Amino acid sequence: MLNEIAFNTLSKEALEQLSKGAFLSVKHGDQENTMTIGWGTIGVIWGKPIFVVAVRYSRYTYDLMEQTNDFTVSFPLNGQLKKELGLCGKTSGRDQDKFKEYDITAVPGKNVESPMIEECDLHYECKVVYKQAMEPATLDQGIKDKSYSNKDYHIMYYGEIVGCYKK
Numbered sequence: 001m002l003n004e005i006a007f008n009t010l011s012k013e014a015l016e017q018l019s020k021g022a023f024l025s026v027k028h029g030d031q032e033n034t035m036t037i038g039w040g041t042i043g044v045i046w047g048k049p050i051f052v053v054a055v056r057y058s059r060y061t062y063d064l065m066e067q068t069n070d071f072t073v074s075f076p077l078n079g080q081l082k083k084e085l086g087l088c089g090k091t092s093g094r095d096q097d098k099f100k101e102y103d104i105t106a107v108p109g110k111n112v113e114s115p116m117i118e119e120c121d122l123h124y125e126c127k128v129v130y131k132q133a134m135e136p137a138t139l140d141q142g143i144k145d146k147s148y149s150n151k152d153y154h155i156m157y158y159g160e161i162v163g164c165y166k167k
């Protein structure tokens with residue numbers, strides 16, 4: 001059962017897990033996909049609770065994000081799903097249906113089209129209110145050298161958190 005909670009109740013736990021991986025899920029039409037993310041922020045902008053995720057152009061997830069306007073982020077909080085986070089972080093939804101191939105289940109979102117990952121403990125439903133392509137000219141040179149030598153930059157998607165649930 002999912003209980004709705006305030007967006008910031010478990011943000012410490014979410015950010016601790018994020019460095020180990022979370023599932024970013026998105027759906028467009030009958031295509032749905034999930035990928036592992038390790039970068040993101042939870043905070044307040046424009047007086048709204050906001051989850052920012054960073055998606056590189058090369059991801060299938062980017063293709064879907066460009067065709068829809070919502071996403072979810074799902075977290076395991078008890079150390080489970082390590083194998084699945086690894087698999088969803090190195091295979092692409094372009095090549096396979098990760099929900100069929102791996103032990104994860106897409107369940108419908110409540111306020112968004114994108115699905116949540118049933119096996120997770122904490123979920124954020126987000127509606128995109130702003131997105132921003134990185135401007136390489138304004139980026140710190142050290143970060144550029146370390147993370148973008150192949151020029152595969154991120155698009156930042158700012159999602160208003162419209163639902164937050166704990167299992």
Ligand SMILES: Cc1cc2nc3c(=O)[nH]c(=O)nc-3n(C[C@H](O)[C@H](O)[C@H](O)COP(=O)(O)O)c2cc1C
Nearest residue numbers: 035036037038039055056059060061089091092093
């Ligand atoms: C721990 C971990 C964290 C990751 N974080 C991100 C991230 O924040 N942004 C991103 O674009 N890719 C990230 N990736 C890489 C994607 O998950 C990976 O390229 C995935 O295969 C893309 O799937 P897709 O093509 O189905 O979208 C991460 C991978 C791992 C293993």
